[in-house]
Amino acid sequence: MMQLIWNGLIVGSFYALVALGYSMVYGIIKLLNFAHGDIYMLGAFVGFFTLSAFGISNETSIPLLLVIMLLSMVTTGLIGVGIERIAYRPLRNSPRLAVLITAIGVSFTLEYGVRQLFGPNPEAFPIRLASTGFDVLGMRITASQLVLVVIAAVLMLVLAHIVERTSQGRAMRAIALDPQGAQLMGVNVNRVIATVFFIGSALAGAAGVMAGAYYGSIDFLMGFIIGLKAFTAAVIGGIGNLYGAMLGGLLLGLLESFGAAWFGGEWRDVFSFAFLILFLTFKPTGLLGARVVERM
Amino acid sequence: MAGRLDQALKHAPLRAPSPLFDRPRAPRGVFTSQTGFLRALGGLAVVLLLVLPFMDASRYTMSIATSALIYVMLCMGLNVVVGFAGLLDLGYIAFFAVGAYVSGIFTTVLGFPMWLSLIATICACIIAGIIIGAPTLRLRSDYLAIVTLGFGEIIRITANNLDITGGPSGIHGIPSWEFGGWSFDDGFSIGGIEFPGYVVFYYFVALVVVVVGVIGAGRLGKGKMGRAWKAVRDDEDAAEAMGINTYIAKISAYIIGAVWAGMAGQLMATHLSAISPNSFQFLYSALILMAVVLGGMGSTPGVIIGALFVSLAPELLRDFAEWRFLIFGVLLVVVMLFRPAGLWPATAVLPWLKRQKPQPPPFTSAVSAVDHGEPTVPPSVMESVDGLPATDAEEGRQP
Numbered sequence: 001m002m003q004l005i006w007n008g009l010i011v012g013s014f015y016a017l018v019a020l021g022y023s024m025v026y027g028i029i030k031l032l033n034f035a036h037g038d039i040y041m042l043g044a045f046v047g048f049f050t051l052s053a054f055g056i057s058n059e060t061s062i063p064l065l066l067v068i069m070l071l072s073m074v075t076t077g078l079i080g081v082g083i084e085r086i087a088y089r090p091l092r093n094s095p096r097l098a099v100l101i102t103a104i105g106v107s108f109t110l111e112y113g114v115r116q117l118f119g120p121n122p123e124a125f126p127i128r129l130a131s132t133g134f135d136v137l138g139m140r141i142t143a144s145q146l147v148l149v150v151i152a153a154v155l156m157l158v159l160a161h162i163v164e165r166t167s168q169g170r171a172m173r174a175i176a177l178d179p180q181g182a183q184l185m186g187v188n189v190n191r192v193i194a195t196v197f198f199i200g201s202a203l204a205g206a207a208g209v210m211a212g213a214y215y216g217s218i219d220f221l222m223g224f225i226i227g228l229k230a231f232t233a234a235v236i237g238g239i240g241n242l243y244g245a246m247l248g249g250l251l252l253g254l255l256e257s258f259g260a261a262w263f264g265g266e267w268r269d270v271f272s273f274a275f276l277i278l279f280l281t282f283k284p285t286g287l288l289g290a291r292v293v294e295r296m
Numbered sequence: 297m298a299g300r301l302d303q304a305l306k307h308a309p310l311r312a313p314s315p316l317f318d319r320p321r322a323p324r325g326v327f328t329s330q331t332g333f334l335r336a337l338g339g340l341a342v343v344l345l346l347v348l349p350f351m352d353a354s355r356y357t358m359s360i361a362t363s364a365l366i367y368v369m370l371c372m373g374l375n376v377v378v379g380f381a382g383l384l385d386l387g388y389i390a391f392f393a394v395g396a397y398v399s400g401i402f403t404t405v406l407g408f409p410m411w412l413s414l415i416a417t418i419c420a421c422i423i424a425g426i427i428i429g430a431p432t433l434r435l436r437s438d439y440l441a442i443v444t445l446g447f448g449e450i451i452r453i454t455a456n457n458l459d460i461t462g463g464p465s466g467i468h469g470i471p472s473w474e475f476g477g478w479s480f481d482d483g484f485s486i487g488g489i490e491f492p493g494y495v496v497f498y499y500f501v502a503l504v505v506v507v508v509g510v511i512g513a514g515r516l517g518k519g520k521m522g523r524a525w526k527a528v529r530d531d532e533d534a535a536e537a538m539g540i541n542t543y544i545a546k547i548s549a550y551i552i553g554a555v556w557a558g559m560a561g562q563l564m565a566t567h568l569s570a571i572s573p574n575s576f577q578f579l580y581s582a583l584i585l586m587a588v589v590l591g592g593m594g595s596t597p598g599v600i601i602g603a604l605f606v607s608l609a610p611e612l613l614r615d616f617a618e619w620r621f622l623i624f625g626v627l628l629v630v631v632m633l634f635r636p637a638g639l640w641p642a643t644a645v646l647p648w649l650k651r652q653k654p655q656p657p658p659f660t661s662a663v664s665a666v667d668h669g670e671p672t673v674p675p676s677v678m679e680s681v682d683g684l685p686a687t688d689a690e691e692g693r694q695p
Binding site: 031087090096098100102110225228235266267269270273281284 | 378382384428435438439441442445447449450453454457578589593618619621625626627628632636
């Protein structure tokens with residue numbers, strides 16, 4: 001029981017990190033960035049590529065993991081900004097359908113681009129955290145799990161600080177409320193949106209590296225399912241709401257953990273998607289989301 | 297006063313004055329009208345497809361041609377959902393899977409004949425369309441996109457896990473159509489030409505179904521319901537204000553898309569006689585979407601071109617098979633950025649028809665009267681409705 005909760009929290013913190021990017025981008029330009037899950041995959045592959053280039057394998061050091069993670073975050077962040085610049089910005093005033101289709105195209109491009117570069121088979125991630133652990137309250141906690149949860153928590157706190165306390169964060173919230181009004185007040189809308197893409201993609205990249213180190217293997221389609229799950233998490237928490245995304249991620253991790261225990265692991269994805277559909281049917285604004293008023 | 301007007305109206309046949317309808321007939325020739333040209337083109341395509349088996353009836357050609365036809369059917373269905381109604385469906389392959397699995401289960405596990413499984417397929421697709429559409433179509437369109445994505449995964453994983461669907465290995469040995477004691481597999485020969493089972497029948501059945509599907513979807517798009525779909529696509533709030541029940545419009549588009557995909561699934565199940573969950577990955581939903589977007593959303597000829605491109609590209613570009621999906625992804629972005637209406641946009645006008653000046657409206661029509669700013673028609677025509685003399689109407693207005 002406690003073990004299920006703990007496992008759920010670990011998976012949930014990955015979901016939460018990815019969901020944050022989804023939720024931020026959606027909150028600010030009302031775009032479902034389908035490519036977001038693939039940014040997570042890219043993060044893992046950037047880490048893999050760098051480590052392989054230095055000939056490192058089967059490493060267990062945590063500082064190295066942190067360094068690689070920072071590197072991945074910067075790289076994926078820049079990639080995210082590039083995607084926004086090339087694919088999304090020209091279409092910002094187009095019908096919503098056009099942007100969604102572009103996002104699908106970007107997702108496809110990233111997935112199969114990585115496939116062409118690294119091949120279709122799963123790769124072993126070079127950093128594998130030690131599985132030494134200790135027992136607390138009947139659950140087994142490994143040191144690596146603890147590290148991952150702490151990293152995720154720190155990243156989320158930093159993000160919360162940026163959004164709540166800095167002028168950039170205030171600009172983001174202003175654009176989310178009213179892009180034109182924000183622009184009239186002197187906010188550089190394009191730059192703030194680029195910043196949002198950078199932060200969201202960096203978080204996803206960090207989650208990718210963490211997932212690589214946690215699960216040990218990465219492949220070019222690993223972002224697809226987690227993109228869906230992260231979206232589910234964002235919807236559960238209330239899309240556009242940062243704390244909602246964190247809460248939703250953790251909640252979805254727990255739900256999956258219990259769902260897999262009750263119905264069997266092969267039904268885990270069905271369980272969480274069914275949950276998504278139920279949530280959208282009965283409470284589309286999510287747990288913490290504000291009521292959305294459609295502007296005409 | 298008002299009573300007299302009512303009286304007069306009661307006896308007057310309520311129709312517009314005839315001069316309003318005295319317009320020249322629209323041109324109908326093959327090269328002088330858009331519709332005529334498209335019809336001729338479609339007819340030519342059907343004739344060519346009918347002749348194809350007599351030119352090259354190898355198993356390879358027939359198999360590719362049949363799957364291309366199935367792609368066309370799928371794309372026409374998705375075109376109704378995405379192109380006409382503007383709903384982004386990313387799990388479209390799920391309905392294809394429902395069709396294929398229902399027909400597979402009905403014919404192998406339950407042992408029903410094929411024609412019964414056809415009805416079951418259509419019913420199952422309608423039900424599936426309602427189940428997935430009813431809760432989500434009230435939401436914004438981008439939520440729908442991701443819910444359908446999740447739904448596609450649910451169907452695939454369920455098919456992978458259940459026993460009745462054969463698990464990961466799927467269903468094998470789906471029987472072909474049977475009439476009396478003769479089945480498609482037997483084949484037959486007329487006048488010395490041998491028609492082996494694999495060649496002609498699935499191909500011809502697919503051809504007939506697809507032709508009906510293409511014409512049906514095109515005509516649905518032009519009818520009352522199609523206009524409602526397009527109104528909802530262009531501006532949902534305005535459409536609602538015009539009295540369109542947007543929910544009904546959306547769900548009907550969704551169900552029609554589901555039925556089209558189900559028919560395509562049935563065709564594929566009988567064509568390949570084996571299905572497995574791997575044929576229903578998200579990849580294929582994206583490919584179909586790609587075909588619709590590339591060809592031109594809402595444009596029947598464009599969508600057919602897109603479907604043929606997507607289904608035939610891997611055969612024609614064998615050397616690039618590995619790169620195909622990457623190229624498709626880039627193409628999706630590029631098309632959306634530079635030519636969002638697709639290769640053959642829905643609003644396209646044939647180039648040689650563009651230069652023609654529109655015919656001037658007839659002298660007595662309301663249009664010319666308004667255009668010239670002065671009544672060029674006698675007042676009696678303007679003010680009288682057939683059978684209701686102008687003087688009567690004038691009297692009615694007096695106190």
